[in-house]
Amino acid sequence: MQIQQIILTHTPQGVPVLSDFALGHAHLPGPQSGEVLVRVYALSMDPYLRSAMAGKHLSASIHPGDLVRGEGLVEVIESHDLRMVVGEKWVAPCGWRTHAVLDAQSIPQCRRVDPQINPISLALGGLGMPGLTAWAGFNILSQAQPHQTWVVSAASGAVGATVGQLARIAGCRVIGIAGGSEKCEWVTRIAGFNDCIDYKNTPLTTALKQLCPKGIDVYFDNVGGEVLHAAIENLALHARVILCGLMSQYNGASPSQLNAGSLIRARATVRGLVVYDHWQHMQQMTKELGAYYRAGQLHFREEIQHGLNQVPAAFCRLMRGENQGKSVVLLDN
Ligand SMILES: NC(=O)c1ccc[n+]([C@@H]2O[C@H](COP(=O)([O-])OP(=O)(O)OC[C@H]3O[C@@H](n4cnc5c(N)ncnc54)[C@H](OP(=O)(O)O)[C@@H]3O)[C@@H](O)[C@H]2O)c1
Numbered sequence: 001m002q003i004q005q006i007i008l009t010h011t012p013q014g015v016p017v018l019s020d021f022a023l024g025h026a027h028l029p030g031p032q033s034g035e036v037l038v039r040v041y042a043l044s045m046d047p048y049l050r051s052a053m054a055g056k057h058l059s060a061s062i063h064p065g066d067l068v069r070g071e072g073l074v075e076v077i078e079s080h081d082l083r084m085v086v087g088e089k090w091v092a093p094c095g096w097r098t099h100a101v102l103d104a105q106s107i108p109q110c111r112r113v114d115p116q117i118n119p120i121s122l123a124l125g126g127l128g129m130p131g132l133t134a135w136a137g138f139n140i141l142s143q144a145q146p147h148q149t150w151v152v153s154a155a156s157g158a159v160g161a162t163v164g165q166l167a168r169i170a171g172c173r174v175i176g177i178a179g180g181s182e183k184c185e186w187v188t189r190i191a192g193f194n195d196c197i198d199y200k201n202t203p204l205t206t207a208l209k210q211l212c213p214k215g216i217d218v219y220f221d222n223v224g225g226e227v228l229h230a231a232i233e234n235l236a237l238h239a240r241v242i243l244c245g246l247m248s249q250y251n252g253a254s255p256s257q258l259n260a261g262s263l264i265r266a267r268a269t270v271r272g273l274v275v276y277d278h279w280q281h282m283q284q285m286t287k288e289l290g291a292y293y294r295a296g297q298l299h300f301r302e303e304i305q306h307g308l309n310q311v312p313a314a315f316c317r318l319m320r321g322e323n324q325g326k327s328v329v330l331l332d333n
Helices: 048-053 120-124 129-141 158-169 181-189 204-211 225-232 260-265 275-294 308-319
Strands: 002-008 021-027 036-044 072-079 089-092 099-102 149-153 173-178 195-198 216-221 235-243 269-272 302-306 326-330
Touching: 002 308, 021 308, 036 089, 036 120, 072 099, 072 120, 089 120, 120 302, 120 326, 129 158, 129 235, 129 275, 149 158, 149 225, 158 173, 158 216, 158 275, 173 181, 173 204, 181 195, 195 204, 204 225, 216 225, 225 235, 235 260, 302 308, 308 326
Parallel strands: 149 173, 149 216, 173 195, 216 235, 235 269, 302 326
Antiparallel strands: 002 021, 036 072, 036 099, 036 326, 072 089
């Protein structure tokens, strides 16, 4: 069949631009024995894809000429595998295209969407991989205790907003860091963080000292760079630093240098987080976070675009840091 797809034309230099991508047609051969044909319903915009385009992610690289990889919500159209039934919705590594054939390698990476998830796009965000990242950071790495002071960067994003709200629900005092007054307002007013620092318009180190006079007990880092540096300068004794993401570096900036002296002084523990290590908790995460969401205790913010032709723009916007919540593109095909 004829499908539409998006190819990477150039390895982005710095922040990705529209001309790094091309929309085109392709012929998709029909599914063979053991394969499944799916219609792609929605695509997830995720920062790790930028690292994959730079050949720096722990998953495979994306080279010029390649179909852009990535997860999406798919509907099974034709199945030659007993695990996937026609009409079901799954999250699958489908790539940026309208239809895909899933094979023996990709089918085990798929997961059936819990029918309770509503809206279904949450299966790519707060109740999907970013939600699991936040759940694992909170439940497995943070050793959170009530009344501790948490600081979370990229606090209005899919991972940051979720982990901060879990800490808030557990009785911690949570300070967000986000770019711009609109994001900060959402973080405090809707997500219920105690405060949020607009790091683009406020001296961060001073603000952290004011808001965390006894130091930061848990710092959850999504960005690296100067924000990470400022947080490490303000740690409380026996603090924990969870390194989750490197938004400030994905577009090519040099790696930040951690101040080892500050970590030693605080007797801090630094933990790297890789969501794939916690994949077995996906169902538990969906159940727990889904219950909080339905009870109105947990809020997810989504930025929905429409059409495959809007995917490169949505991705570029994410990598410029302009997204307002989890970025998802519905294909409407
Ligand atoms: N370790 C893992 O297994 C794992 C899994 C999933 C995600 N992650 C990481 O978690 C982080 C958040 O992911 P997400 O999907 O929830 O994305 P997101 O937070 O919704 O979006 C990214 C945000 O990063 C912020 N940012 C800070 N510095 C930036 C810069 N220099 N350029 C562009 N944006 C910048 C922007 O918010 P502000 O305007 O507030 O700065 C932007 O909105 C990413 O680093 C991602 O790679 C890690």
